[in-house]
Amino acid sequence: MSASGLTLVFDLDDTLYPERDYVRSGLAAAARAFGDAVPEVGEGPFLARAISLFGAGARGRIFDQALAEVGQPASAELVARLVEAYRDHEPTSLALFEDARAALARWGARGPLGLVTDGYLTVQRAKVRSLGIERLFGAVCYTDALGGRDAWKPSPRGFVDVMSRLGRPASRYVYVADNPNKDFQAPRALGWRTVRVRREGGEHACVEAPDANAAPDVEVASLDALDAVLFP
Ligand SMILES: [Mg+2]
Known part of the structure; x- marks a missing residue:
């Protein structure tokens, strides 16, 4: 914990x-x-x-x-x-955002972290391998492995899987993600807190949540601000 x-x-x-x-x-x-x-x-x-x-x-x-x-x-x-x-293909040049590298180190020192990622299993595994980050997480969930596209977000299955592996009450989890079209609906419904990172120029930076159930609790421009919004 x-x-x-x-x-x-x-x-x-x-x-x-x-x-x-x-x-x-x-x-x-x-x-x-x-x-x-x-x-x-x-x-x-x-x-x-x-x-x-x-x-x-x-x-x-x-x-x-x-x-x-x-x-x-x-x-x-x-x-x-x-x-x-x-x-x-095996990507060879992937690197974490600087603020992500720092946030994983900072929060990883406080307890186990989780990863819930969508997309084709071979592709997502290759990305994690290239980034060399698997060891940073207590639970890595590839939703594709849970049942193909049906298990991709906004399905709750990946989040339920992480809960069963990390064993914490739902209210203690925070999902940190970037795409309000699919990322926040399921964890919100399960009782998690949600944080959107909206980086300038990001792929989904201009996307707005389709409805209130899909909207994050809080938004940050960089993961450097995570501590400030989680310990207000
Ligand atoms: Mg994303």
Whole structure:
């Protein structure tokens, strides 16, 4: 138990490290696969288009769009090959936000921490491996391992799993995350406290909670402010 009586549980993407760094690394892996499949065009032009599309806000169908822009038909086979290269690659350049590194050290010294993260299991595991953070947590929950997409947030399953592993009363948990579209509804319903980190320029910085049940209790611009909002 932490001295403060609170147990902090963190989201991963864009809460502890910038997910865009993973995306750029994955696009480079996909571009290498593209270069192998279509050597007459090569990986360079594909990567340039994909990075540009991502920078312009494209999400979800970047490969189809990049293929169109380099004049290649988006065959199901080629797209599947690119998706596989993206999801199976091992990122090598991920790093925690500085405020996240400090918060994990500060709060980890007070008691066990938790992690609840959504997304494909192989992808999320590779991110945790690359960041070298697994040892910092008493419980790491990959929601995908609990039942695929049905168990992703806003499902409560990941939060229930962490509670069963860390064994604290619901009111002692705090979930720290960045996306009000899916992060806060379930822990709030379970009786947890919730903190949103809204960093300037963050992926979800402009997203507002769809309703009061999805809104965090408190918002910070940096995890450096966690202690101030949790010990007001
Ligand atoms: Mg996130």
